[in-house]
Amino acid sequence: MVPSMLMEGALRLKVAEALDCVGTLNGTHIRVKVSDVDTPSYRGRKDWPIVNVLVAWSFDLKFTYILSGWEGIASDSRIVKNALYRCDKLLILHGKYYLVDSGFMLKRGLIIPYRGSHYHLKEYSRCGATNAKELFNLRHASLRNVIKRALGVLKKRFPIIASGTKPHYEISICTDIILACCILHNFLMRVDLDERLISEVDYALNTNYDNEVSCNERQDDDQAREYD
Numbered sequence: 001m002v003p004s005m006l007m008e009g010a011l012r013l014k015v016a017e018a019l020d021c022v023g024t025l026n027g028t029h030i031r032v033k034v035s036d037v038d039t040p041s042y043r044g045r046k047d048w049p050i051v052n053v054l055v056a057w058s059f060d061l062k063f064t065y066i067l068s069g070w071e072g073i074a075s076d077s078r079i080v081k082n083a084l085y086r087c088d089k090l091l092i093l094h095g096k097y098y099l100v101d102s103g104f105m106l107k108r109g110l111i112i113p114y115r116g117s118h119y120h121l122k123e124y125s126r127c128g129a130t131n132a133k134e135l136f137n138l139r140h141a142s143l144r145n146v147i148k149r150a151l152g153v154l155k156k157r158f159p160i161i162a163s164g165t166k167p168h169y170e171i172s173i174c175t176d177i178i179l180a181c182c183i184l185h186n187f188l189m190r191v192d193l194d195e196r197l198i199s200e201v202d203y204a205l206n207t208n209y210d211n212e213v214s215c216n217e218r219q220d221d222d223q224a225r226e227y228d
Contacts, residue, residue, distance in 0.1 A: 020095055020096050020097065021096070021097055021098070021099060021111075021143065022058070022064075022092070022093075022096045022097070022098060023056050023057050023058045023059060023064055023098055023099075023146075024056070024057050024059075024098060024099045024100070024143065024144045024146055024147050025054070025055070025056045025057075025065075025080070025090075025098040025099070025100045025104075025110065026054075026055060026057075026076070026100065026101065026144075026147050027052045027053065027054050027055075027076040027079060027103075028052075028053050028055055028147075028151055029045075029050040029051070029052055029053070029072060029163070030050060030051055030053055030068075030161050030163070030174075030178055031048055031049070031050055031161075031163045031165065031166070031167055032049050032050060032051050032167055032171045032174045032175075033049065033166075033167040033168065033169060033170060033171065033174065034049045034170075034171050038171075041071040041072070041073055042071050042072045042073070042171075043072055043073065045072075048163075048166075049072065050072035050163075051068060051069055051070060051071065051072060051171070051174070051175070051178075052070045052071065052072055052074050052076070052079060053066065053067065053068045053069075053070070053178060054066070054067040054068075054070070054076070054079045054080060054083055054090075055067075055182070056090065056098060057146055057147060057150045059143070059146055060189070061146065061149060061150045061153060061189060061198070062150075062185075062186045062189050063150070063182045063185065063186055065083070065090050066178070066179055066182050067079060067082070067083050067086075067090070068175045068178045068179060069171070069175045070082075075103065076100075076101075076103045076104055077103065077104050077105045080100075080104060080105075080110070081105075092108075092109035092110075096109065097109050097110060097111050098110055098111070099111055099140055099143055099144050100112055101113070101144070102115050102119070111140070113136070113137045113140045113141070114133040114134075114136060114137055117131075117133040117134050117137050118134050118137060118138075119137045119140070119141055120141060121138070121141050121142065121145070124138050145205075148205055149198070149201055149202065149205065152201035152204065152205060153185070153197060153198055153201050154181060154182065154185050156197060156200065156201060157181075157184075157185060157188070157197065158181040158184070158185070160177060160181070161177065161178055161181055
């Protein structure tokens with residue numbers, strides 16, 4: 001297992017602060033209920049209607065910005081452009097930045113990984129970084145792992161926004177529910193950390209990571225035997 005997968009939140013925060021990194025920014029898909037007419041716009045890559053929610057996280061698993069309501073087909077870059085110029089805009093102080101994936105545009109305050117180089121942690125499971133770009137991408141991916149942890153905790157606390165739950169409310173109400181869940185999550189992270197819940201999420205993520213690595217290793221072995 002890649003050691004960085006086991007980094008504690010405090011260590012992530014310390015490393016990030018030393019680099020003037022204020023958190024991570026990403027779009028996440030949440031299932032919603034829309035009319036049959038609007039369904040194609042909200043379909044996205046799922047088999048059901050979704051909204052693409054732009055969310056910023058700090059490294060202590062708290063949400064610092066939420067923009068909900070965009071159609072599932074909307075790209076992350078399109079949404080973040082809107083977030084940077086709307087009235088209730090995403091503020092990025094000069095000299096600070098968010099970590100984002102390669103689906104975002106390169107812009108001041110947004111740091112993307114190097115394209116064309118390994119990025120995902122599982123790609124480094126058998127062989128570490130071999131050059132400066134891969135090392136940067138490995139550190140970038142390690143810090144952005146907070147996204148999966150924060151979303152895991154949020155959806156475990158509030159199954160109403162988990163994709164396995166069929167929504168019963170119209171999209172305007174679903175949008176308010178998403179915001180309410182994020183606000184309650186931040187409150188609970190201050191007054192009731194619930195380390196057991198966080199441990200369950202970390203265990204699930206690490207187990208999934210180990211399974212993905214094992215699957216990749218089996219595929220590599222099968223390919224190697226084909227050439228024996």
